Amino acid sequence: MGVGRPAMGITSPAKMTANIFVSFIGAGMLGLPFAYKEAGIMEGALIMAVVGYLSVAAMLMLIDCKYAILTSGGRAGGRSIIMDTKVPLIPPDSSDDEDEDERHPPTPSTDLTYGDVGLYALGSGGKRLVDIAVVVSQVGFCCGYLIYLCKNLSIYLPRFSQRLWLMLLLPPLYCLTLLRHLNKLAIFSLFAQVSNVLALTVVFWFDFSHSEEVPFTPKEFSIKGFPFFFAVAIYCYEGAGMILSLEESMAEHKRDKFRSTFVCTMTGLTMLYICFGVSGYASFGPHTMDIITLNLPHGSGTVDFAAMVKICLGVSLFFTYPLMMFPVTHLLDKTFGFATVPYRGNIMRLILVIMTGMVVSAVPNFAILMSLIGATCCTLLAFILPAAFHLAIFKQLYKQTYGMRMGSPIGAVLANLYMEHLESEHFANIIPSSITWLRYVDNVLVITPKRFDVQNLQARLNADELAIQFTLEEESNDKLPFLDVLIHSVDNSLRFHVYQKPTNKNDLTHFYSSQDTKTKRGIIIRFFLRAYRICSPEFLDKECTYIHRTFTDLHFPSFFIKDCKKRALQIINSPCTNITPNKVIILPNSQVALNVSKVLSQANTRVAIASSTSIKDLTKQNPSTKNQSTQGFTLYPVEAATRFM
Known part of the structure; x- marks a missing residue:
């Protein structure tokens, strides 16, 4: 629950583990049993x-972004920003591993x-978005504590309403917010964490001891409760914004273990x-409340554990x-310069504390507040922003720096x-001349003598040009697929x-x-x-039957399929000599050519408009013109191809 910056120079993984638990375990746990009741x-x-996995992956993305920025000297994401060395809000703890720190003296880190x-x-928009999300989420956490x-106070002293207790709590809380340095809050943080661990331990113990007293059939799945539980789960990982500070708190010479x-x-x-969530729900079943401690009954012995927990x-x-x-x-x-004008900072703190009180008065339900904050600010900080920042900073990793993009209009030609x-x-x-090498663009059919070392040929081809690496698929059971043809080897002859x-x-x-x-008819004809x-011949009837059955399953009428088959046969059997070629005139690209083409089309003469720029000219552009679009072509300088153009 502590959100202050961790102490610098932690070297022990055990101490780092404790620090991570302190940063992430918060009041969100108290609402988990109710969330399990809903979902x-x-x-x-x-x-x-799933939320835990995604949260960890997103937080590690932020660490990757940090080191990308440091490596680039503050020029990541296409921006050049002055890197300032910052002073930690809490000085390093000199008592941690003194001997080891003497061997590895601390170095100034950014x-x-x-x-x-x-x-x-x-x-600036990215920073402002982070700041707003942090402010709203942190204020929301404070509102949850007030609820x-x-x-709980209104239960033990029912003479005072919740609103009255709220008014009594706000003044002392405002006084605590006037402290300007985290080291002055350190004793409160330690006391809070000890109390928190003790309370949660007692809740766990009570859940397991009470689980058999409420007989019921637990719910396993509920689509209706999915959005609520998802938002609460994100809320529980409330320390997502602390990941960079946690990583920085690790001693530099052991940071690779973080x-x-x-x-x-x-x-x-x-x-x-x-x-924790399952045990709480299993203990109280349908009576589970939005805050699990409200289910704890008053003890009848000398020690009231429920009261102690609360x-x-x-x-x-x-x-x-x-x-x-x-x-x-x-x-x-820092944003508004209140550090140099203390009284304005005090007024700002007073406004914030009063604002939390107003929010609690408007939304007094702990579960609703948790889901609201989790679905908005926590989702933004934990999932959306880390991915957006990673894409912006590492965008050069997603550029194609070699070869050609899929769908390029000149891709097949250049390949x-x-x-x-x-x-x-x-x-x-x-x-070797002893083999038959048949290539279609980048697919090759090779016919070799028996006992030919095909693997050796593949290795020699791949070693010659590292950019072109052949994969090998050999004949199996006298069959070999090549593109959309299945080749059968039968009695030293080939069938297809x-x-x-x-x-x-x-x-x-x-x-x-x-x-x-027309489109449907063309598909079947093809x-x-x-x-x-x-x-x-021996496979033709089987393939035609397969085509007929396939399109019958797609509700095509039988007569429609037969008509398409008949049309395909006419195309196959029609002699090519009966086709009279049209006259074609190629003209340079211009408005005059367009006007001429309209006139010549009436005389059964087709006009082809040539592009003003040839493929050779396009591919010989300066490398700086890469990715520009000209005449519908995407430009990629290809050294090996330009010599043919």
Whole structure:
């Protein structure tokens, strides 16, 4: 629950584990049993595990962003920003591993905050978004503490209403927020954490001892409760904004162990969340309240454990309130210059404390407040912003720096030319004359004598040009797929059949789709044309039956399919000599050419408009013009291809 910056120079993984637990375990745990009541045990455990995994992955992204910025000298994300060495809000603890620190003297380090990463990634807008989310979420956490305190106090002293207790609590809390340095709040933080651990331990013990007293069938899944539980789960990882400070608190010579320590600790923390929520729900069933401590009955023995738990948690949350408010006041002091004008800072703190009281009066339900904050600010800080900053800072990793993009209009042409260059200049001395080498763009069918060392040929080809790496698929059971052809070896001769991939699901155009009839007819005709052009006689009938059955399943009428088959046969059997070629005139691209083409089209003469820029000119552009679009082409300088253009 503590949100202050951790002490610098922690070297022990055990101390770092404790620091992570302190930063993440908060009041959100108290609402987990109620969330399990809404969503169910199995669904809740699954959501908590997924949220935990995503939260850890997003927080590690922030660390990657930090080191990308430091490596670039503050120029990550396309911005150049002066890197300032920051003074920690809490000085290093000189008592931690003194001997080891003498061997590894501390060196000045540049400490980046979450807001700094946002500034470097997205500019001032990114930093402002982080600051707003931090302020709103921290104030929301403080409101949750106030709700807990007021509800429990009103139960023990019912003469005072929750609103009256709220008014009594605000003045002392305001006095605690006037402290300007975290070291003055350190004693309160220690006392709060000891009280918190004691209280949660007692709650765990009571849950397990009370689990058999409420017989009921626990809920396992509930779609209705999914959004609520998801928001509460995100709220529980309220320390997401602390990851950079936690990582910085690790001694520099042992900082490489932080990731493994952090992942293991967060795994244990997620398991703790799941166990705490499930045990609380299993103990009280449908009577589980939004704050689990409200279910604890008054003890009848000499020691009232329920009262002790509530008192410990109350004290813990009371002293955690100023710790949660400290990042907000520190940020606002720095932003508006209140640090040099103390009375204005005091007024700002008074406004913030009164604002939390107003929010509690308007939203007195702890579970609703948790889900509201989790679904908004916590989601932004834990998931959305880390991914956005990572994309902005590491965007150069997602650029294609070699080869050509999928769908490029000249991709097939350049690929074919490049392969021709390799075959004539590089592979001529590698490919022996004893084999048959048949290539279609970048797919090659090779026919070799028996006992030919194909693996050796593949290794020599791949070693010649590292950019082109061939994979090998050999004949199996006298069959070999090549593109959409399945080749059968039968009695020293070849037979052919249409090849269907094992993943093929025949997910084709449905007869009742919105496509026009010509398109539907053309699809079936092309299927039959492929069968007639590829299949050997013994496989043709089987393929035609398969086509007929496939489109019948898609609700095409039988007469429609037969008509398409008939049309395909006419195309196959029609002699090419009967086609009279049209006259074609090629004209340079101009408005005059467009006008001429309209006139000549009436005389059965087709006009082809040539592009004003040739492919050769396009590919010989300066490398700085890469990714510009000209005449519908995307420019990629390709050294090997330009010599052919």
